[in-house]
Amino acid sequence: MSDPTPTTTDVLVVGAGPAGAAAAAWVARAGLDVVLADAAVFPRDKTCGDGLTPRAISELERLGLRDWVRAHTVNHGLRAHGFGQTLHLPWPGGGLPDWGSAVPRTELDDHLRTLALKSGAVGLDGARAxxxxxDGDRVAAVVFKVSTAPGGGAGATSELREVACRHLVVADGVRSPLGKLLGREWHRDTVYGVAGRTYVTSTRADDPWISSHLELRGEDDEILSGYGWVFPLGAGSGEVNLGAGTLATAKRPADVAIKPLMKVYADRLREEFGLGAELRAPASALLPMGGAVSNVAGRNWALIGDAAACVNPLNGEGIDYGLETGRVVAELLADATGRADDLDLGTVWPDLLREHYGESFSIARRLAGLVTVPRLLPALGPVGMRSDLLMTLALRWMGNLVTDSDRDRAARVWRWAGKASLARDARPPFS
Structure with missing residues (x-):
């Protein structure tokens, strides 16, 4: 825990993952006072696939971290397996970088948080909101339960501490306990994810391709509505991040035990990927996706990243959206400096999220929902995997690798589909 911690600040960021750390870094660089609080003491682990798509790389480059990321591992694209086919699909480039990477979240999050502190943010560790x-319709302060001993070890006590703020940024993850206090509600009628990951040694830790198995099978060899992945972490690590995720809705819940599924998946890939016997640090999580939450902002507060369900419904990716929303909310707050009373985040922020992600999240969660329909994936999967063109388009769309500057036919089709889908939504993203 960093001391002394201010009792008041311009911007209070709760949650020091990629979204919160990015927001704090950009706010501090804009010259505002910012406190970055987290319930954990860093470094800490986080359940994640660890993959960094070109969209995430773009944001890390903005933060000045290009060389740091490239020193870990660089991948060229996706190796898609399934239905008797294997396709190599390079990252499309265009308005985004043409490379990706993978960095364990224990290291990535600690580095991003350190970057925020070096940019001028003040850290508050071991502080649970x-x-x-x-004060009326504004958050005047957040009350924290703060551990009085580093790491919260044996004999540690805690105390309540209040930090007053002009603006509050909530980046406390998929469960978002602070968001719930403020009225956040997760709607499970649209698709959500159930995913798990583990680390395992591999003779292909330096593979320049990430692998995705689109024909994910359970213990009884049944096809599941999800996919498995193997993300190489580089020769220096000697490990890969191996995981599996399934999709579900309230009508069609996932009836899968994720941790046993990861063992089945690893056993099937052991020879091909030279996997070790031990699956290290297995962990799993539920993932709200595609903006399937309401009450994402109030008069002077906003939810970002996973807390706002900014997770891609087609691939489970959330780091890129966390970094993006952290930057965008920081720009919004910096522009409002000196006229805080004129900025109503309760109106502006949901509209901005829908402007940035509404169309892509709407069509993505609609398509992902179709995957949960029994027998649909076994029928359509083999057709798609027989076409390099279809799978190249799928990679670009699934990864949301379409930028506002892209004007090619694939980008135009994706935007048209998004507009049509959004018009049909009973509950649009972030509402």
Missing amino acids: VDVRM
Whole structure:
């Protein structure tokens, strides 16, 4: 825990993962006072596939971390396996970098948080947000339960500490306990994810391709509505991040035990990928996706990243959206400096999220929902895997690798589909 911690600040960021750390770094670089608080003491682990798509790389480059990322591992694209086919699909480039990477979240998150502190943010570790103090329709302060001993070890005590703020940024992850206090609600009628990951040694830790198995099978060899992945972490690590995720809705919940599924998946790939016997640090999580939450902002507060369900429904990716929303909310707050009373985040932020992600999230969660329909994936999967063109388009669309500057036919089709889908939504993203 960094001391002394200010009792008041311009911007209070709760949650120091990629979204919160990016927001704090950009806010501090804009010259505002910012406190970056987290319930954990860093470094800490986070359940994640660890993959960094070109969209995430673009944001890390903006933060000045290009060389740091490239020193870990660089991949060229996706190796897609399934239905008797294997396709190599390079990252499309265009308005985004043409390379990706993978960095364990224990290291990535700690580095991003350190970057935020070096940019001028003040850190508050081991501080769990337990309450808010309101002043009318504004958050006046957040109450933290703070550990009085580093790491919260044996004999540690805690105390309540209040930090007052002009603006609050909530980046406390998929469960978002602070978001719930402020009224955040997760809607499970649209698709959500159930995913797990583990680390395992591999003779292909320096493979220049990430692998995705689109024909994910369970213990009884049944095809599941999801996919498995193997993300190489580089020769220096000697490991890969191996995981599996399935898709579900309230009508069609996932009836899968993720941790046993990862063992089945690893056993099937052991010879091909030279996997070791031990699956290290297995962990799993539920993933709200595609903006399937309401009450993402109030008068002077906003949810970003996973807390706002900014997770791609087609591939489970959230790091890129966390970094993006952290930057965008920081730009919004910096532009409002000196006229805080004129900025109503409760109106502006949901509209901005829908402008940035509404169309792509709407069509993505609609398509992902179709995958949960029994027998649909076994029928259509073999057709798609027989076409390099279809799978190249799928990679670009699934990864949301379409930028506002892209004007090619694939980009135009994706935007048209997104507009049509959004018009049909009973509950649009972020509402």
